[in-house]
Amino acid sequence: MTLLSESEQRQVAAAIERIERETDAELVTVLAARADDYTYISLLWAGLLALLLPGSLNLIGGWLGAGHLLLAQWTTFILASLLFRLPAITTRLIPRPIRHWRAGNLARRQFIELGLHHTEAQSGMLIFVAEAERYVEILVDRGISSRLDDAAWQAIVEAFTAQVKRGETLQGFLSCIEACGALLKEHLPATHERNELPDRLVILS
Structure with missing residues (x-):
């Protein structure tokens, strides 16, 4: 901006x-x-996505073990946190x-x-x-x-x-x-x- x-x-x-x-x-x-900077908002949305997305995929496909599920959640959380830090996206989440x-x-x-x-x-x-x-x-x-x-x-x-x-x-x-x-x-x-x-x-x- x-x-x-x-x-x-x-x-x-x-x-x-x-x-x-x-x-x-x-x-x-x-x-x-x-x-x-709304850091807490970005982390909140990233945390929710990390909890819901890998778990939902696992329920549908049943292909993730506990270790892989945890890895998928952490990966989702990190990527979403970075993505949601972009000002254009952050503003729309609030x-x-x-x-x-x-x-x-x-x-x-x-x-x-x-x-x-x-x-x-x-x-x-x-x-x-x-x-x-x-x-x-x-x-x-x-x-x-x-x-x-x-x-x-x-x-x-x-x-x-x-x-x-x-x-x-x-x-x-x-x-x-x-x-x-x-x-x-x-x-x-x-x-x-x-x-x-x-x-x-x-x-x-």
């Missing part, structure tokens, strides 16, 4: 800078290749609620770790994307949530999610930042110049 190039990252940073000149919000963007739960947890950790809850006007805003999970979330601090209900971001998140699914992550960021900026300029216009947090796109590879 290819994350945004340096040139594309600069486009995101420039979009953030434009919005922050016209609003009191402190906007940070985070792009994660994936929210988790139920959507689990993928979104892990991505949501990572988004909240990033909100805290990047200091979005410590801005002067409590106006931190995080636009978070986990590409493998096709997950987008917008998190805001109290200075913004007191003026804009969370429902205000829903349509923006849905549009961005659709773009991520189509592989249009850069355009998704730019459109999302512009749409958020329009709301912020109306409800949280700039009162003075500030730039407490970096404008760059944070990449979690």
Whole structure:
């Protein structure tokens, strides 16, 4: 999975800078290749396959002795573990609620770790994307949530999610930042110049 190039990252940073000149919000963007490596999921599926497949073949054919059955199970487990570690396959093995739960947890950790809850006007805003999970979330601090209900971001998140699914992550960021900026300029216009947090796109590879 290819994350945004340096040139594309600069486009995101420039979009953030434009919005922050016209609003009191402190906007940070985070792009994660994936929210988790899901090793436990790969091992779980490999273990189930190793238990079921050789045993099923043995029941049907009755040709495997105990030693050969054990060897077949270990071989199946090792091969399946390697196969299921491929990101394109791993993602499809994980139920959507689990993928979104892990991505949501990572988004909240990033909100805290990047200091979005410590801005002067409590106006931190995080636009978070986990590409493998096709997950987008917008998190805001109290200075913004007191003026804009969370429902205000829903349509923006849905549009961005659709773009991520189509592989249009850069355009998704730019459109999302512009749409958020329009709301912020109306409800949280700039009162003075500030730039407490970096404008760059944070990449979690």
